[in-house]
Amino acid sequence: MPPPPWQRHEYDRTMATTFRLGTRGSPLALTQAGMVRDALIAAHGWDDVEIVVVRTTGDRVQDRALAEIGGKALWTKELDRALLAGEVDACVHSMKDVETIRPAEIAIAAILPRADARDRLIGAESIEALPHGAVLGTSSPRRRAQMLRRRPDLKVVLLRGNVDSRLGKLAAGEIDATLLAAAGLERLERHETGVPLPVETTLPAPAQGAVGVETLADGPARALVDVIDCADTHRCIRMERALLAALGATCHSPVAAIATWQGDQIHLAAELLDEDGTAHVGGSTIGPAEDALATALAADLLERAPAVIRQLFGG
Ligand SMILES: NCc1[nH]cc(CCC(=O)O)c1CC(=O)O
Structure with missing residues (x-):
């Protein structure tokens, strides 16, 4: 029997204890956890890493808009709890789903190299090619606003659930089109699904395409996970998150x-x-990769933003 976590003074991978990686249970989350597991095994020469599925409130509540039930914490709270309770050594997240302000005890220990950050449009060859009044399914305020800006005739309806169930609703004709992250589609081996929208015309969500690993800020797991960090990606995600923080943005802010x-x-x-x-x-x-660059851009945007936008941001 391995010693319980509170008796372990340091990690020794020759012991019987296996590093435990917390994750949500969706197919995409499990794939991403597998990527992190493989990276850790390769970096440390471990025999294995245990994947621990933690069910989050966001996974349970599928029928209401996120805005009605609370923000991104729905996806992270249960994983945070497992991490703080010592039930897992690290947690894997899509960085775009991680709130800007995190508990002080928790640190982003590593971010994997970023995948394709673009959105893909599924259901039409281009935004222009969508029929007049087409029904677009999305639960992202950003995607909704970006699409309505270009196509005010579209009817945007709430679409939640994992990637497969969203594509299922499209196949069943419940919606005419949707947008999904290229990164997620590719990780699920759906290389042929949808057409990528250029970043120049459809700017993605902050941190889209990046998988991160959190650990306790002070625990021994942090240094073990840091070994798989992609410093260049980490810096980019840090800048995007610094911008969100300076804007006072939440997951309901179309940004x-x-x-x-x-x-x-x-x-x-x-x-x-x-x-x-x-x-x-x-x-x-x-400019230089310092938070000040993001803070200055945030201030500039808020200053130029009309009141109707500024009221959506708290910063
Ligand atoms: N909010 C759900 C979510 N969080 C991360 C991804 C995709 C994977 C990524 O961005 O790395 C998705 C699905 C989507 O937006 O299509």
């Missing part, structure tokens, strides 16, 4: 942003919209 490296500098582009995409403010900046 898009992406940071990319240009040489040794960061290019950060962002846009804010109102709920129906009638108001819009966008901008970009380039």
Whole structure:
């Protein structure tokens, strides 16, 4: 029998204890947890990593808009609890689902290299090709606003559930089109599903395409996980999250942003919209990869934003 966590003073992988990785149970979450497991095994030469499925409130409640029941904490709270209780050593997240403000005891220990950050449109060859009044299913305020901005005739309806069930509703004719992250589709081996929308016209969600691993800020797991960190991706995600923090954005705020490296500098582009995409403010900046770059862009955007947008942000 391995010693219980509170008796373990340090990790020794020659012991019988296996590193435990907490994750949600959706097919995408399990695939992402598998990526992290494989990276840890390769980096440390471990025999195995245990994957522990934790059911979150967000997984249980499928029928109401996220806005009605609370923010991104729905997806993280149960995983946080398991981490803080010592039931798991680390938790795997889609970084775009992780709230901007995290408990002080928890740290983002690693972020895997970013995949394709774009959205893919499923159901038509292009946004322009959607029939007049087509029904678009999405539960993302950003996607809703971006699409309505370009196609005010679309009827946007709430669409939740995992990737497969969303695609199932499309196949069943409940909706005409939807948008999904290219990263998720590719991880689920759906390479042929949908057409990618260029970042230049459809800016993705902050942190889209990035898988992160959280550990206790002070525990021994942090250094073990840090070994698989992609520093370049981590910096980009940090910039995008710094922007969200400076905007006072929540998961209900229609906001898009992406940071990319240009040489040794960061290019950060962002846009804010109102709920129906009638108001819009966008901008970009380039400079050193420091939070101040994001903070300055946030201030600039909020200053130029019309009141209808500014009221959606708390910053
Ligand atoms: N909010 C759900 C969610 N969180 C992360 C992804 C995709 C994977 C990623 O962005 O890394 C998705 C599904 C989607 O938006 O299509």
